[in-house]
Amino acid sequence: MVYDFAVFGGGVVGCAILNKLTRCKQTVVLLEKSLDVATGQSKANSGLVHAGFDAKENSLKSKFNVRGNKLFNKLCKELKVDLKESGAVVVSEDFETVKRLYERGKYNGVNGLKLLTGNEIFEKVPNLKKHFHYALYAKTAKLVSPYLFTIALAEEAVINGAKVIFDFETIKIEKRNGVFYIYNFNQIIMAKKIINCAGYGVNEISKLLHVEQFNLEFRRGEYFVLDKTASDFVSISVFPTPSKFGKGILATPTIDGNILFGPNNELCEYGTQTTHLGLNEVKQAINKMYDNVPWNKVIRNYSGVRVSCGDDFVVKLSEVDNDVALIAGINSPGLSSSPAIAEFICQLFNIDIEEKQMKKREDYSSIKKLTIKERNKLIETNPSFGKIVCKCEEVSEGEILRAINSPLKPITFDSIKRRVRTGMGRCQAGFCMMKVVSLLAKEQGLKLEDIFKEEKNSNIVLKDFEYDV
Amino acid sequence: MMYDVVVIGGGPSGMAAAIRASEFCQKVVLIEREPRLGGILNQCIHNGFGLKIFKEELTGVEYAQRIESRLKQQNIEVLLNSYASKILDHKVEVITQHGIKQIKAKTIIFAGGCRERTAGGISLAGKRVAGVYTAGLVQKMINYYGKIPGKKALILGSGDIGLIMARRLTLQGVKVEGVLEIQKSCSGLRRNITQCLDDFNIPLLLSHTIKRVVGKDRIEGVFISKVDENFNFVGEEKFVECDCLLLSVGLIPETEIFNNQVELSSITKGAVVNEFRQTSIPYIFSSGNVLHIHDLADNASIEGEIAGESAAKYANSKLPNFEMCNIEISKDISYCVPQRYCVCDGEFMLYFRAKKRFDKKKIVVKNESGNVISSKFYLAMLPGEMQEIKINKNNLSGNIYLEVEE
Ligand SMILES: Cc1cc2nc3c(=O)[nH]c(=O)nc-3n(C[C@H](O)[C@H](O)[C@H](O)COP(=O)(O)OP(=O)(O)OC[C@H]3O[C@@H](n4cnc5c(N)ncnc54)[C@H](O)[C@@H]3O)c2cc1C
Ligand SMILES: Cc1cc2nc3c(=O)[nH]c(=O)nc-3n(C[C@H](O)[C@H](O)[C@H](O)COP(=O)(O)OP(=O)(O)OC[C@H]3O[C@@H](n4cnc5c(N)ncnc54)[C@H](O)[C@@H]3O)c2cc1C
Numbered sequence: 001m002v003y004d005f006a007v008f009g010g011g012v013v014g015c016a017i018l019n020k021l022t023r024c025k026q027t028v029v030l031l032e033k034s035l036d037v038a039t040g041q042s043k044a045n046s047g048l049v050h051a052g053f054d055a056k057e058n059s060l061k062s063k064f065n066v067r068g069n070k071l072f073n074k075l076c077k078e079l080k081v082d083l084k085e086s087g088a089v090v091v092s093e094d095f096e097t098v099k100r101l102y103e104r105g106k107y108n109g110v111n112g113l114k115l116l117t118g119n120e121i122f123e124k125v126p127n128l129k130k131h132f133h134y135a136l137y138a139k140t141a142k143l144v145s146p147y148l149f150t151i152a153l154a155e156e157a158v159i160n161g162a163k164v165i166f167d168f169e170t171i172k173i174e175k176r177n178g179v180f181y182i183y184n185f186n187q188i189i190m191a192k193k194i195i196n197c198a199g200y201g202v203n204e205i206s207k208l209l210h211v212e213q214f215n216l217e218f219r220r221g222e223y224f225v226l227d228k229t230a231s232d233f234v235s236i237s238v239f240p241t242p243s244k245f246g247k248g249i250l251a252t253p254t255i256d257g258n259i260l261f262g263p264n265n266e267l268c269e270y271g272t273q274t275t276h277l278g279l280n281e282v283k284q285a286i287n288k289m290y291d292n293v294p295w296n297k298v299i300r301n302y303s304g305v306r307v308s309c310g311d312d313f314v315v316k317l318s319e320v321d322n323d324v325a326l327i328a329g330i331n332s333p334g335l336s337s338s339p340a341i342a343e344f345i346c347q348l349f350n351i352d353i354e355e356k357q358m359k360k361r362e363d364y365s366s367i368k369k370l371t372i373k374e375r376n377k378l379i380e381t382n383p384s385f386g387k388i389v390c391k392c393e394e395v396s397e398g399e400i401l402r403a404i405n406s407p408l409k410p411i412t413f414d415s416i417k418r419r420v421r422t423g424m425g426r427c428q429a430g431f432c433m434m435k436v437v438s439l440l441a442k443e444q445g446l447k448l449e450d451i452f453k454e455e456k457n458s459n460i461v462l463k464d465f466e467y468d469v
Numbered sequence: 470m471m472y473d474v475v476v477i478g479g480g481p482s483g484m485a486a487a488i489r490a491s492e493f494c495q496k497v498v499l500i501e502r503e504p505r506l507g508g509i510l511n512q513c514i515h516n517g518f519g520l521k522i523f524k525e526e527l528t529g530v531e532y533a534q535r536i537e538s539r540l541k542q543q544n545i546e547v548l549l550n551s552y553a554s555k556i557l558d559h560k561v562e563v564i565t566q567h568g569i570k571q572i573k574a575k576t577i578i579f580a581g582g583c584r585e586r587t588a589g590g591i592s593l594a595g596k597r598v599a600g601v602y603t604a605g606l607v608q609k610m611i612n613y614y615g616k617i618p619g620k621k622a623l624i625l626g627s628g629d630i631g632l633i634m635a636r637r638l639t640l641q642g643v644k645v646e647g648v649l650e651i652q653k654s655c656s657g658l659r660r661n662i663t664q665c666l667d668d669f670n671i672p673l674l675l676s677h678t679i680k681r682v683v684g685k686d687r688i689e690g691v692f693i694s695k696v697d698e699n700f701n702f703v704g705e706e707k708f709v710e711c712d713c714l715l716l717s718v719g720l721i722p723e724t725e726i727f728n729n730q731v732e733l734s735s736i737t738k739g740a741v742v743n744e745f746r747q748t749s750i751p752y753i754f755s756s757g758n759v760l761h762i763h764d765l766a767d768n769a770s771i772e773g774e775i776a777g778e779s780a781a782k783y784a785n786s787k788l789p790n791f792e793m794c795n796i797e798i799s800k801d802i803s804y805c806v807p808q809r810y811c812v813c814d815g816e817f818m819l820y821f822r823a824k825k826r827f828d829k830k831k832i833v834v835k836n837e838s839g840n841v842i843s844s845k846f847y848l849a850m851l852p853g854e855m856q857e858i859k860i861n862k863n864n865l866s867g868n869i870y871l872e873v874e875e
Contacts, residue, residue, distance in 0.1 A: 299590060301589055383567070386567065430585050458686035
C-alpha cells in the first residue's frame with residue numbers, strides 16, 4: 001500500500017503529527033529507529049507544558065507554545081493522559097526582569113499571568129531563599145508525563161488505523177512517479193509525502209532524501225529525581241530568571257509526585273550520559289535558591305540532549321521537494337508545542353482539518369487511581385491485578401501484562417517502565433527487575449537473555465556459562 | 470475480626486516475631502508479599518547462617534526453612550502474595566489476589582526488611598546502560614533465575630553482599646576485576662573478606678571509586694579514580710573494562726509504610742524504639758533490617774522474638790506505658806538500638822556500631838551521675854560489625870550514656 005504520509009521519528013513531535021494526520025483521515029506510517037516511541041529527547045525533559053511567556057515575540061516557539069498549551073487540555077482528556085495545571089513562577093531579585101517577562105507573555109497571548117511580591121511568593125514556594133522579592137506567576141503551566149503523552153498519541157493513532165514500525169533503520173529513499181520508496185534491510189515502505197522529524201537524526205534522513213540539512217547544536221541538560229516522599233518540597237514549577245541559554249535550573253514537581261532538579265545547559269556531543277560537573281552545577285544552583293533541600297531523597301539522575309538549530313524551531317516544507325516537511329531544532333518548548341506543530345503541518349500540506357470519529361484508547365497507566373471498590377472488581381475478574389510486582393510504585397502483575405499487550409506492543413524493560421512505572425521508584429527496580437523481565441519473556445515466548453533494557457543489544461542478563469549451552 | 474498481632478514481612482525477623490507472639494496470644498497473622506516465606510534468605514545459598522540460634526552453620530535457605538517449620542507448628546495464619554500497602558489506625562490495608570482488605574489489629578509488627586542503595590542514590594555519573602545492578606539483584610539473578618549479569622565484573626562498595634557476590638560470580642565463571650571501596654576500610658565482615666576475596670585473589674582497592682560509567686547499550690567499562698579523605702578525586706583516572714557493574718553501597722530500611730507517623734532515626738533510618746522494639750506509636754513495633762541493618766540473620770530473628778513477645782503482651786494489656794529515658798552515644802559510636810529504655814526492672818541487650826576501628830578498647834555505659842553501670846572489653850571493633858552489651862536496669866532511671874573508654 002502507498003501511505004499518504006511517512007513520518008520519521010517517534011518523539012513527541014512525530015507522534016503528535018501521526019495522531020493529527022490520522023484524525024484528519026490520512027493514512028500514515030511512523031518509522032522509528034528505536035524499539036519504542038519517546039526514547040529520545042521526549043523521554044528526558046522537565047515534563048512541563050510551558051505557559052509561553054518566555055519565548056521571543058513573534059517566533060515560531062512563542063506561537064506554537066501558546067497554542068500548544070491550549071490544545072493540551074482537550075487532547076489529554078481525549079487521550080486519557082493525566083495533566084495537572086499546577087502553575088509556574090519565575091523568581092527574581094529585581095523587578096525589571098519579571099516585568100519584562102510579564103510584558104512578553106502578554107504580547108505572546110498568554111493568559112493567567114500575575115506579578116507577585118514578598119509573601120505571595122513564599123506562600124507558593126516556602127523553601128525559597130528570602131532574597132527573591134519578585135516573581136511572575138503563570139497559571140497555565142502544566143505538568144504532564146512526556147512519555148505517556150507521546151505513547152498515548154501513537155496508540156490512539158494505531159487503534160485508528162495508523163502504523164508504527166520500530167527498529168526501522170532507513171538505508172535508502174527513492175522517489176518515483178510521486179511516490180517515495182523507503183528501504184530498510186528487509187522491507188520497502190511507500191508513501192506520497194514525508195515528514196522528517198527525526199530529532200538528532202534529522203540530517204540522516206534529509207541526506208537520504210537529498211534535501212536541506214541543518215547545522216545542529218547539542219546541549220545536554222542533567223537532572224536529579226527525588227523520591228515521592230520529598231514531594232512537598234515544591235508544589236509548583238519554580239524557575240530562576242531565564243538567560244541566553246534557556247529557562248535555567250528549575251525545581252518542579254512531576255505529574256507522578258516526584259521532584260525534579262535541573263536541567264543545566266552545556267554544549268556537548270550527542271550523548272545522554274550524566275557528568276560530575278553537570279550534576280554539581282545543578283546541585284549548586286539549587287542550593288543557592290533554596291533552604292532545606294532534601295538531597296538524601298535523590299533516587300536517580302538522568303540527562304536529555306536538546307537539539308538546536310539557531311534560536312527558533314524550523315518547521316517548513318523543503319525548498320527542494322514540496323512533498324517533504326522538515327522539522328528541526330525542536331528543543332524547549334517542543335513538548336508544549338507539539339500539538340500546535342502537528343496542526344501547522346496539516347496547514348502546510350493543505351489538509352482538511354475536520355477530524356474523524358476516533359476510537360478511544362484504554363487508559364492502562366495505574367489502577368491506583370481507581371476506588372478500592374473498582375479495584376476489587378478488577379481483581380475479581382483477574383486476580384493478577386491483586387498481585388503487586390513493583391512495590392515502590394505499587395504496580396500489579398495485571399497492569400504489567402496489560403502494558404505488554406498494549407497497542408504498540410512494547411518489548412523492552414524501559415518501555416514497560418514508561419507505561420506503568422515499574423522500577424521508577426526508590427529501589428530503582430532492585431526488587432522487581434527480574435520479575436518484569438520474566439513477564440516480558442513469557443508473554444513473547446522469549447528467553448530472559450533476549451530481553452533488552454532500551455536499545456537493541458542492551459540485554460539485561462546473559463546466559464549462564466554452565467547451565468545454558 | 471480483630472487480630473492480636475499482625476506481622477508484616479515474612480523474613481527471618483517477621484517469622485520469629487510471629488512464632489514468639491503466638492506463644493503468648495491467640496490470633497496472629499503474618500503477611501508476606503512474595504509467594505514464599507524467608508525474605509532475603511531465599512536468595513542466600515551460601516552458608517554462614519544460624520551459628521547463634523541453631524549453633525550450626527546453615528545456608529540462608531536452610532535457615533529460613535528451619536524457622537518456617539517451627540512456624541508451621543504454631544497457630545499462625547499466613548497470607549502469602551499479600552502486600553501490606555498501608556498502616557491505618559489499628560488496621561493494615563493488604564492487597565491480595567482475593568481483593569484489597571483491611572485487617573484489624575490490636576498491635577502491628579513491621580519487619581519488612583531493607584532495600585539496596587542504588588546508582589541513583591549515590592549519584593553515579595555516566596551512562597545509564599544495561600549491566601549496572603545492585604549486588605542483591607544480581608544474587609537473585611544468578612541464584613534464582615540462573616542468569617549472569619555479564620562476563621567481566623567490577624564491584625563498587627565493599628558491603629557484605631558485594632563480597633559474597635564477588636565469590637559467587639567467580640564460582641559461576643565470571644571474571645571479577647576487583648572491589649572498589651571509597652572509604653579507607655572495608656565495610657563488610659572480616660570473615661567475608663577472607664573467604665570471598667582473599668581466597669580467590671580478588672583485589673580490594675580502598676579509597677577508590679567510579680568517576681563515570683561508559684557504554685552504548687550495555688556497560689563497556691568505567692573510569693575509576695583514587696579519592697582523598699573528603700572523597701574528592703585525586704590522581705589520574707584509569708579505565709577498567711567490564712561488562713557488568715555491581716553496587717554494594719549500603720542498605721536502607723524501607724520505612725515508607727509508616728508514612729512519617731512514627732518517629733524515625735536520622736542515622737539508622739529505621740524507627741526509634743525502646744527495648745521492647747516499640748515505636749513512638751505504642752501499638753506499632755518493628756524489628757529486623759527495617760529497624761537497623763543486621764549483619765546476621767540470627768540477630769534479625771532475635772530482635773523479631775523481642776518484638777513478637779512485646780507486641781503480644783501489649784495486645785494482652787500486659788505491657789504498661791512506662792516512663793522512658795534516652796540512651797545517648799558518644800561521638801565514637803555511630804548508633805545504638807534501642808535508643809530508649811523503659812524505667813522498670815529487668816535487663817536488655819544494647820546493640821551498637823563503632824564509627825571507626827577500635828582495638829583493645831572498653832565500652833562503658835554510664836548513668837546520669839557518671840557511674841559505670843555496664844562495661845565490656847573488645848579486642849577489635851569494626852564499623853561493619855554490630856556489637857552488643859548487656860544492660861541491667863534494676864533501680865536504673867534517667868538517661869544513660871554509651872561511650873568508648875579513653
Ligand atoms: C533537558 C531538556 C528539557 C526540556 N524540557 C522541556 C519542557 O519542560 N517542556 C517542553 O515543552 N519541552 C522541553 N524540552 C524540549 C522537548 O523535550 C523536545 O522539544 C521534544 O521532546 C522534541 O521532540 P522530537 O520528537 O522532536 O524529538 P525526539 O523525542 O528526540 O524524537 C526524535 C526521534 O527520532 C528518532 N530517530 C532519530 N534518527 C532516526 C532515523 N534515522 N530514523 C528514524 N527515527 C530516527 C529517535 O530515535 C527519536 O525517537 C526539553 C528538552 C530537554 C533536552
Ligand atoms: C547477600 C546477603 C548475604 C548475607 N549473608 C549473611 C550470612 O552469611 N549470615 C547471616 O547470618 N546473615 C547474612 N545476611 C543478613 C540477613 O540475611 C538479613 O539480616 C536478614 O535477612 C534480615 O531479615 P529481615 O526479616 O529483617 O528482612 P528480610 O529478609 O528482607 O525480609 C523482609 C520480608 O518482608 C517482606 N515485606 C516487606 N514489605 C512488605 C509489605 N509491605 N507487605 C508484605 N510483605 C512485605 C519482604 O517480601 C521480605 O520477605 C545476608 C544478607 C544478604 C542480603
